[in-house]
Amino acid sequence: MTKDISRRSFIKGGLAAAGAIAASSVPLPATVRGATQEELATLIDIRKCIGCEACVEACQEVNGRKFPEPKKPFPKMYPNRVKVSDWSDKRDVMDRLTPYNWLFIQESTVKVNGEEETFTFPRRCMHCQNPPCADLCPWGAARKLKNGITRIDADVCLGGSKCKAVCPWHIPERQTGVGLYLDILPSFAGNGVMYKCDRCYDRVEHGKLPACIEVCPEKVQKIGPRDEILKEAYSISKEINGYIYGEKENGGTNTIYVSPVPFEKLNKTIKKGPGRPHLKPVEDSMAHADNLAKAMVIAPIAGIAAAVGKAYSSRSQGKAGL
Amino acid sequence: MKSKNDYEQSGGKKGLRWIYILTFIVMAFTGFGQMPIFKRYYVSDIPGMGWSADFYLTHYIHYLGAIFLLGLFAYVIVDYVLSGRKELSLISSAYVRIALLGGIVTTGIFRVLKNMPDVVFSPDFTRFIDISHLGFMMLYIFLALVFLIMKSGWVVIK
Ligand code: SF4
Numbered sequence: 388m389t390k391d392i393s394r395r396s397f398i399k400g401g402l403a404a405a406g407a408i409a410a411s412s413v414p415l416p417a418t419v420r421g422a423t424q425e426e427l428a429t430l431i432d433i434r435k436c437i438g439c440e441a442c443v444e445a446c447q448e449v450n451g452r453k454f455p456e457p458k459k460p461f462p463k464m465y466p467n468r469v470k471v472s473d474w475s476d477k478r479d480v481m482d483r484l485t486p487y488n489w490l491f492i493q494e495s496t497v498k499v500n501g502e503e504e505t506f507t508f509p510r511r512c513m514h515c516q517n518p519p520c521a522d523l524c525p526w527g528a529a530r531k532l533k534n535g536i537t538r539i540d541a542d543v544c545l546g547g548s549k550c551k552a553v554c555p556w557h558i559p560e561r562q563t564g565v566g567l568y569l570d571i572l573p574s575f576a577g578n579g580v581m582y583k584c585d586r587c588y589d590r591v592e593h594g595k596l597p598a599c600i601e602v603c604p605e606k607v608q609k610i611g612p613r614d615e616i617l618k619e620a621y622s623i624s625k626e627i628n629g630y631i632y633g634e635k636e637n638g639g640t641n642t643i644y645v646s647p648v649p650f651e652k653l654n655k656t657i658k659k660g661p662g663r664p665h666l667k668p669v670e671d672s673m674a675h676a677d678n679l680a681k682a683m684v685i686a687p688i689a690g691i692a693a694a695v696g697k698a699y700s701s702r703s704q705g706k707a708g709l
Numbered sequence: 710m711k712s713k714n715d716y717e718q719s720g721g722k723k724g725l726r727w728i729y730i731l732t733f734i735v736m737a738f739t740g741f742g743q744m745p746i747f748k749r750y751y752v753s754d755i756p757g758m759g760w761s762a763d764f765y766l767t768h769y770i771h772y773l774g775a776i777f778l779l780g781l782f783a784y785v786i787v788d789y790v791l792s793g794r795k796e797l798s799l800i801s802s803a804y805v806r807i808a809l810l811g812g813i814v815t816t817g818i819f820r821v822l823k824n825m826p827d828v829v830f831s832p833d834f835t836r837f838i839d840i841s842h843l844g845f846m847m848l849y850i851f852l853a854l855v856f857l858i859m860k861s862g863w864v865v866i867k
């Protein structure tokens with residue numbers, strides 16, 4: 388553990404000296420550039436992560452201009468049970484997700500072949516393939532882009548936190564005192580804006596890598612077309628006799644973790660709770676909707692058949708009466 | 710002489726009418742439940758209403774209601790075309806409601822499509838669909854109440 392920490396602070400220091408990530412311009416892999424309509428996924432090989440938190444710092448630096456600047460005092464909200472979510476004075480919190488920290492490093496110490504081993508790995512929004520946060524957003528603020536990114540539009544979000552409630556990992560975090568709700572009925576509807584990793588959509592649009600991927604000294608993460616990323620995840624997993632998380636979770640995500648130990652085992656020892664997502668298996672949250680949607684195609688056909696049947700039987704009854 | 714209401718009040722039609730009204734109330738309630746307001750405004754605190762704050766459950770019920778209504782609308786339309794229109798004609802308030810229902814159903818269909826795994830709409834279109842679905846519904850409820858007070862039905866006997 389001490390070894391870990393010293394290694395972590397060493398790298399941190401080194402990076403700070405090097406001026407952190409600055410505005411470097413390492414591009415997306417050639418296969419990805421100009422092909423942003425394709426669904427892209429990230430691969431996270433947790434064996435490689437040393438927990439230096441360079442990615443966390445890079446995320447804050449690069450996305451800082453998207454962070455909320457709430458106006459205070461906040462408008463009084465009714466009824467009184469409505470809680471204010473204010474992170475604006477706790478911007479330096481790095482060990483969980485907040486509106487000012489869209490990525491954090493989770494740590495798990497598990498026994499591998501009788502020996503204790505500590506793993507660290509970045510956690511953030513999984514960018515689900517069929518994201519309930521976006522599907523169920525009543526306002527169209529959260530949505531999925533064709534390139535596999537799910538993002539919440541800060542100009543449109545009202546901060547009702549429904550996305551967080553329906554997200555299997557409860558990823559989005561709210562900041563009160565910003566956004567559109569202030570212009571509508573701030574006391575009675577809405578409560579700010581929800582924030583989470585947007586997978587650096589603006590950098591990706593310009594062919595650049597997400598900041599956390601670019602800055603990582605250990606090349607823990609990789610981004611590419613989902614099928615290629617999956618292929619690579621499988622080949623690593625085969626080679627190390629490992630495990631995959633994110634391929635099937637919630638019906639499929641665009642964040643694929645590869646680990647030499649089972650995720651159940653990691654899940655048991657990570658700190659979980661508000662802002663700290665679990666690593667449990669997750670059923671497809673939208674499966675019910677997909678199945679019922681099929682029934683919606685059949686329903687009108689049944690209705691038509693019933694009406695035609697009725698007309699036919701009344702006609703033949705009429706004939707019989709003659 | 711039969712009035713328009715006699716027709717609408719006749720046994721089977723009356724039953725259907727109440728099922729329709731009930732379904733619509735459920736749809737309006739579960740539809741509004743898609744906005745995070747039931748918890749904030751104590752609706753889910755009413756004993757027996759805890760479920761109303763469960764977004765997945767209200768969504769499921771809304772979908773079930775939509776399946777029923779789609780079947781019902783298809784039935785009523787075809788029934789009207791095949792047998793009803795010989796003896797009945799729609800009154801103008803019915804046309805207004807049909808137009809609004811058309812709006813609700815169309816935007817609803819797009820909403821369902823948006824929730825499918827591989828369907829991605831543009832941001833503006835998504836917002837347009839979301840807000841107009843709500844708008845059509847609010848207008849429909851408003852007009853349904855007005856027509857209820859005016860005791861205006863849907864059809865008259867020819
Ligand atoms: S992912 Fe990379 S940058 Fe982030 S903590 Fe791990 S090693 Fe450091």
Ligand code: SF4
Nearest residue numbers: 512513515518520554
């Ligand atoms: S992980 Fe949660 S917030 Fe991220 S896309 Fe999936 S449902 Fe949405």
Ligand code: SF4
Nearest residue numbers: 446584586587597599
């Ligand atoms: S992809 Fe971008 S927004 Fe998401 S965690 Fe990495 S740096 Fe932050």
